[in-house]
Amino acid sequence: MKIEAKFKYARMSAKKLRDISCVLRGRRAADALSFLKFSTRKSARLIFKTLSSAVANAENNGNLLVNDLLVENVLIEEGPVFKRFTPAARGSAHPIRKRTSHIRVILKSISGEKE
Numbered sequence: 001m002k003i004e005a006k007f008k009y010a011r012m013s014a015k016k017l018r019d020i021s022c023v024l025r026g027r028r029a030a031d032a033l034s035f036l037k038f039s040t041r042k043s044a045r046l047i048f049k050t051l052s053s054a055v056a057n058a059e060n061n062g063n064l065l066v067n068d069l070l071v072e073n074v075l076i077e078e079g080p081v082f083k084r085f086t087p088a089a090r091g092s093a094h095p096i097r098k099r100t101s102h103i104r105v106i107l108k109s110i111s112g113e114k115e
Contacts, residue, residue, distance in 0.1 A: 001062055002072065003107040005054035010046050013099040014078045017043045021074035021103075029055055029069035029107055047074065047103060054105045068111045075104040 010017070020043045024032045029051065036048035051071070058064040079100035085093040 001064070001109045003054055003058040003062055003064070003069070003109075005050050005057055005105050007046065007050040007053075007103040009079050010101045010103055011098070012043055012046060012101055014076045014101045016041075017047065017076045017101050017103065020044050020047055021076050024051075024071050024074050027071050028067070028110075029058075029071055030066050032071050033066075047105070050103045050105045054107050058107055058109075062109070064109055064111070068109055069107045070110045071105070072108040073104075073106045075106070077102040077104070 020036070020039065020041060023035070024047070027035070033048065033051060033055070036044045036051065039045075051074075055066055055069065058069055059066070079102050081100065082098035084096040084098060086096055088094045
């Protein structure tokens with residue numbers, strides 16, 4: 001059984017989020033939660049919220065335990081970009097791109113259930 005949770009329009013670039021997401025693939029959900037909880041990066045905090053939402057979905061909708069869950073995949077996709085300008089020398093302006101991301105966490109059950 002596969003469980004999924006999404007966090008859309010996260011205000012962080014996909015590149016920064018992918019650094020943390022690569023570490024989580026293939027880990028048990030409980031281990032991944034503890035890893036993210038003690039990480040000091042903002043990207044870890046955003047992925048922690050999404051992963052804990054996926055675990056809650058599994059517990060409430062699938063009647064699964066946290067110890068029976070494995071992080072199958074953490075997908076980081078690029079969202080829309082906010083385009084802004086900042087003043088520069090001699091009355092000109094430089095563009096600023098404020099990037100967003102979509103986080104998708106997919107968990108799977110490692111107990112003896114058929115998918």
